Amino acid sequence: MKTIKKIKEFTLLAESIRKRGKTIGLVPTMGFLHEGHLRLIRMARKQCEVVVLSIFVNPAQFGPGEDFEKYPRDINRDRHLAEKEGVDYVFYPAASEMYKSEHKTFVEVEGLGDIMCGAYRQGHFKGVATVVLKLLNITKANRAYFGEKDYQQMMIVKRMVDDLNVDVEIVRVPTVREEDGLAMSSRNRYLDRKERENAGILYKCLNKAKDMIKGGEKNLRVVRTEMIKELEKNRYISRVDYIEFRNPLNLQEISEAGESGRSILVAVAAWIGSTRLIDNMVIKL
Amino acid sequence: MKTIKKIKEFTLLAESIRKRGKTIGLVPTMGFLHEGHLRLIRMARKQCEVVVLSIFVNPAQFGPGEDFEKYPRDINRDRHLAEKEGVDYVFYPAASEMYKSEHKTFVEVEGLGDIMCGAYRQGHFKGVATVVLKLLNITKANRAYFGEKDYQQMMIVKRMVDDLNVDVEIVRVPTVREEDGLAMSSRNRYLDRKERENAGILYKCLNKAKDMIKGGEKNLRVVRTEMIKELEKNRYISRVDYIEFRNPLNLQEISEAGESGRSILVAVAAWIGSTRLIDNMVIKL
Numbered sequence: 001m002k003t004i005k006k007i008k009e010f011t012l013l014a015e016s017i018r019k020r021g022k023t024i025g026l027v028p029t030m031g032f033l034h035e036g037h038l039r040l041i042r043m044a045r046k047q048c049e050v051v052v053l054s055i056f057v058n059p060a061q062f063g064p065g066e067d068f069e070k071y072p073r074d075i076n077r078d079r080h081l082a083e084k085e086g087v088d089y090v091f092y093p094a095a096s097e098m099y100k101s102e103h104k105t106f107v108e109v110e111g112l113g114d115i116m117c118g119a120y121r122q123g124h125f126k127g128v129a130t131v132v133l134k135l136l137n138i139t140k141a142n143r144a145y146f147g148e149k150d151y152q153q154m155m156i157v158k159r160m161v162d163d164l165n166v167d168v169e170i171v172r173v174p175t176v177r178e179e180d181g182l183a184m185s186s187r188n189r190y191l192d193r194k195e196r197e198n199a200g201i202l203y204k205c206l207n208k209a210k211d212m213i214k215g216g217e218k219n220l221r222v223v224r225t226e227m228i229k230e231l232e233k234n235r236y237i238s239r240v241d242y243i244e245f246r247n248p249l250n251l252q253e254i255s256e257a258g259e260s261g262r263s264i265l266v267a268v269a270a271w272i273g274s275t276r277l278i279d280n281m282v283i284k285l
Numbered sequence: 286m287k288t289i290k291k292i293k294e295f296t297l298l299a300e301s302i303r304k305r306g307k308t309i310g311l312v313p314t315m316g317f318l319h320e321g322h323l324r325l326i327r328m329a330r331k332q333c334e335v336v337v338l339s340i341f342v343n344p345a346q347f348g349p350g351e352d353f354e355k356y357p358r359d360i361n362r363d364r365h366l367a368e369k370e371g372v373d374y375v376f377y378p379a380a381s382e383m384y385k386s387e388h389k390t391f392v393e394v395e396g397l398g399d400i401m402c403g404a405y406r407q408g409h410f411k412g413v414a415t416v417v418l419k420l421l422n423i424t425k426a427n428r429a430y431f432g433e434k435d436y437q438q439m440m441i442v443k444r445m446v447d448d449l450n451v452d453v454e455i456v457r458v459p460t461v462r463e464e465d466g467l468a469m470s471s472r473n474r475y476l477d478r479k480e481r482e483n484a485g486i487l488y489k490c491l492n493k494a495k496d497m498i499k500g501g502e503k504n505l506r507v508v509r510t511e512m513i514k515e516l517e518k519n520r521y522i523s524r525v526d527y528i529e530f531r532n533p534l535n536l537q538e539i540s541e542a543g544e545s546g547r548s549i550l551v552a553v554a555a556w557i558g559s560t561r562l563i564d565n566m567v568i569k570l
Contacts, residue, residue, distance in 0.1 A: 021304065100447075102535070103448050104394050105448035106395060109389050110390070137449055160390045162385075164418055165422040167422065
């Protein structure tokens with residue numbers, strides 16, 4: 001396994017791999033790898049001849065007052081885990097390598113980037129779309145792997161590559177959960193013991209929605225009210241940013257559960273203490 | 286020479302060309318070819334093994350009230366000229382092929398797209414950057430050719446491909462002029478006989494700036510005043526949008542002619558009757 005920090009070096013490498021007719025799989029991450037990331041890597045390992053893991057805590061996707069500085073980092077541990085999973089190349093650029101002082105170009109997916117998490121994290125998805133496009137161009141990936149836990153991010157990336165005709169397949173990989181249902185996330189590291197013990201509540205609350213909808217509840221406002229009650233019962237929940245029901249294919253809002261065969265994305269963002277967590281579930285009717 | 290209208294077909298073709306190790310040169314145009322375009326094609330023909338001409342009147346770069354509908358089109362003449370110049374492939378997509386109804390993604394080059402022409406044509410350069418990126422991705426071009434006549438456009442495209450790590454070389458090609466100095470443009474077709482006879486005034490006015498600056502005038506406000514006088518003397522000039530002095534490397538404004546060795550971009554946008562014309566000149570001190 002080789003670690004490369006320079007864009008130019010990686011692009012030349014990628015070009016030579018592509019010329020030899022080999023497929024490149026990219027797993028873009030901000031590092032501090034957990035089992036969710038490893039699942040992405042394993043899927044890439046299965047489907048591609050060359051597996052690239054990028055590790056880059058992207059300043060452009062953090063707003064002012066967000067956790068860019070304290071975001072957990074451990075490159076040595078990450079590289080060790082990557083090597084064990086059979087990663088071929090780690091792309092690990094400095095921020096100054098990715099954003100030169102004269103950088104001025106940003107990508108926006110209008111209408112998808114300002115809803116849900118985008119309404120609470122201004123500019124976040126503009127930063128995500130821009131860095132993902134850069135990483136796709138640098139690594140010349142044939143396939144790129146995204147987790148369903150960040151469902152909105154995955155949909156924005158899919159929309160972007162379709163709209164801009166980027167010749168890459170976006171592969172979606174199911175969320176990996178802890179035993180109590182907590183979706184794996186590098187940010188779980190912020191939780192203290194008590195908060196961690198209570199963090200399974202988001203998944204419980206998604207399951208409550210599933211039970212109600214599968215049980216025949218059509219009015220999603222009623223479902224939302226029950227979910228909020230469930231969350232607010234827990235004294236470790238300090239704030240609920242949103243609970244939303246969306247069409248999983250295009251993120252359009254849904255107010256009523258439709259006919260059998262349709263699917264509903266239920267997405268939640270809530271704070272436990274000073275940590276913001278998100279989770280979601282696609283419910284098939 | 287082959288004409289291809291479908292994105293998917295072109296992308297597969299381009300991939301197979303790249304795999305055979307051949308270089309692709311793209312000349313992106315809105316059609317209605319003139320000698321300026323042919324110069325771009327000839328340069329591409331000299332430098333690349335496969336030459337692609339794209340013809341697409343891009344709705345996204347026209348504002349409301351602009352000339353999208355009446356923009357001149359003549360695909361048969363264009364194809365004839367392209368064939369004579371040795372173009373290998375014409376990419377000629379429909380608007381519905383380039384922008385699906387669910388299209389949501391746009392590229393912005395902040396700070397370069399809202400000055401000069403961008404201040405008068407809201408959203409224009411966002412449309413340009415977006416379509417150029419799409420065309421580069423579809424054609425997998427190794428090199429793409431842009432005329433210096435649209436200097437700001439060329440600089441925005443250069444900035445975009447650098448910022449987004451698009452692996453393409455942007456080749457700039459000098460402006461081609463009519464005998465009286467009028468820069469070649471498809472929009473010159475809009476001019477009636479009298480207007481056409483007077484349209485050389487833009488070039489004359491750029492030369493006036495050159496003479497003054499080369500003659501030692503340091504104060505560019507004085508130069509601008511003289512240029513405006515020159516333009517306004519001509520009764521066919523119905524409006525002057527701007528006369529600007531910029532650093533040709535980054536489009537930063539310049540108020541004073543600097544030391545010898547430095548260069549100044551002088552750019553002008555003015556209306557002759559109901560036709561908006563632009564022109565520019567780089568003056569080396």
